[in-house]
Amino acid sequence: MPANEGLTDEELLLLLQSDDETALTVLYKRHWQPLFLQAYQVLKDKEACKDLVQELFTELWQKSRRIQLTVSLKAYLSASIRYKVFRHIRQNPVREELFDHLATRMDTASPESELAVKELQTLLNTLIETLPDKCREIFRMSREQHLSYKEIAIRLNVSVKTVENQISIAIRKLRSALGYVLLLIFFVKS
Numbered sequence: 092m093p094a095n096e097g098l099t100d101e102e103l104l105l106l107l108q109s110d111d112e113t114a115l116t117v118l119y120k121r122h123w124q125p126l127f128l129q130a131y132q133v134l135k136d137k138e139a140c141k142d143l144v145q146e147l148f149t150e151l152w153q154k155s156r157r158i159q160l161t162v163s164l165k166a167y168l169s170a171s172i173r174y175k176v177f178r179h180i181r182q183n184p185v186r187e188e189l190f191d192h193l194a195t196r197m198d199t200a201s202p203e204s205e206l207a208v209k210e211l212q213t214l215l216n217t218l219i220e221t222l223p224d225k226c227r228e229i230f231r232m233s234r235e236q237h238l239s240y241k242e243i244a245i246r247l248n249v250s251v252k253t254v255e256n257q258i259s260i261a262i263r264k265l266r267s268a269l270g271y272v273l274l275l276i277f278f279v280k281s
Contacts, residue, residue, distance in 0.1 A: 100164035107155040115155075119148050122165065126172045133176050139183075143175045180269070218268050222261055229254055230261040 095103060095117045106114035123144050130140040147168065151158070160167050219227055225247075232243045233254075240254040247254075 104155070104158065104160070104164055107152070108158070110155075115148065115152050118151070118164070122168050123148070126168055129169060130172050130176050134179065139179060143172060143179060147171050147175060180266075215265070215269070218265055219261075221268075222264060226257045226261050226264075229257040233258055 095106065095111070095113050098106070098114075098117070100118065100121070103114040103118050107118070126144045126147065127140050130143050131137065134140055150171075151168075158167075162170075219230060222230060229243055229247070232238045232246070233240070238246070240251050240258070243249075243254045244251045
């Protein structure tokens with residue numbers, strides 16, 4: 092057991108600022124799993140989440156001399172991984188299933204995350220309301236009533252291709268809006 096393992100995060104951060112690699116190793120072992128799980132709750136992609144956590148600790152090492160925290164290291168790391176997840180969503184094609192059951196996947200025991208889930212669900216609902224009428228109606232029939240594209244087409248007397256196009260438009264607009272809004276939420280909360 093390294094001598095540094097009994098130190099607090101803040102003490103380890105001070106050692107890290109003095110280029111102590113052992114401090115980084117201890118912090119990584121202490122925090123990688125909760126950070127991975129936090130990212131995985133949203134992305135559902137193990138490899139991407141591993142990469143994001145690794146990237147976070149690489150940046151922590153590179154920026155260690157300049158970091159001056161006003162919050163706990165745990166809170167800093169949590170906010171950082173949240174930012175990385177949001178950036179990953181913005182920069183990569185979002186799989187449609189990321190929007191399905193978003194509140195359930197993001198649900199954790201902490202009051203902060205419960206509030207974040209409620210805010211995100213409210214935000215998503217607000218963004219859905221900004222969609223054009225037909226697009227919003229089709230999107231809701233697909234997501235809330237769990238109707239197939241064919242069932243929606245029959246009910247609305249439109250082609251299946253029209254339904255597909257409207258769902259694509261909705262997802263594209265929501266993905267774009269969520270990417271920017273989630274970043275704003277992150278910066279307002281941190």
